[in-house]
Amino acid sequence: MRHILLVDGYNVIGTWPSLREIRDTISLQEARDRLIALLDEYAAMTSEEVVLVFDAIYQQPGLRKPQSSGKVVVLFSQAGETADQVIERVATRLVRSGCAVRVATSDAAEQSYIFGIGALRCSTRELWGEVEASQQAIAQRLREQREQKMRLGERIDPKLYEKLGQLPPPPPLPQARNKHHAR
Numbered sequence: 001m002r003h004i005l006l007v008d009g010y011n012v013i014g015t016w017p018s019l020r021e022i023r024d025t026i027s028l029q030e031a032r033d034r035l036i037a038l039l040d041e042y043a044a045m046t047s048e049e050v051v052l053v054f055d056a057i058y059q060q061p062g063l064r065k066p067q068s069s070g071k072v073v074v075l076f077s078q079a080g081e082t083a084d085q086v087i088e089r090v091a092t093r094l095v096r097s098g099c100a101v102r103v104a105t106s107d108a109a110e111q112s113y114i115f116g117i118g119a120l121r122c123s124t125r126e127l128w129g130e131v132e133a134s135q136q137a138i139a140q141r142l143r144e145q146r147e148q149k150m151r152l153g154e155r156i157d158p159k160l161y162e163k164l165g166q167l168p169p170p171p172p173l174p175q176a177r178n179k180h181h182a183r
Contacts, residue, residue, distance in 0.1 A: 001100055003047050006087050007127070008105035009035060009054040009074075015106055015124040036072055038131055043071035045134040048102070051075060051090065055083040084110050091119050 013019045013031045023031035036052060043050045056076040077086045087103060091114055094101045101119035104127040105111060111121040
């Protein structure tokens with residue numbers, strides 16, 4: 001069974017303090033890009049497919065087509081349509097096709113609709129907690145990988161490691177001549 005997370009993009013940007021700060025101090029586009037990057041990393045750590053939905057009212061007309069960024073599909077509503085309407089339509093279709101659907105929004109009316117069609121709902125705060133946990137898991141994996149790389153002696157045959165320690169140091173590298181240095 002496919003597990004799909006639908007995310008109300010501007011609702012998340014407006015409720016996550018770090019994204020709201022980026023939106024207010026840099027740009028809405030930068031906040032969108034950061035959200036996409038965070039959700040892409042989150043999707044890589046979970047079994048959920050992520051569909052991020054934005055209202056087209058804040059987007060340039062040429063960029064309203066569905067986009068894919070790594071593991072995240074980005075959708076924009078059409079003119080005269082809200083992101084909520086897109087989420088409702090997509091969630092209904094996915095639930096009817098047998099997918100396990102979760103919707104991340106803090107919009108109470110949207111949560112009520114989502115629950116009524118048989119999808120799961122989570123608040124943007126709950127999603128932030130999950131994203132933070134995935135960020136911590138990624139950081140832990142990177143630390144473990146660095147530690148493994150630093151322990152070469154533990155990963156190779158002890159006899160070979162001993163022989164490597166007996167090798168004379170390599171000769172010094174010749175100094176590169178500077179083209180601009182006076183001769």
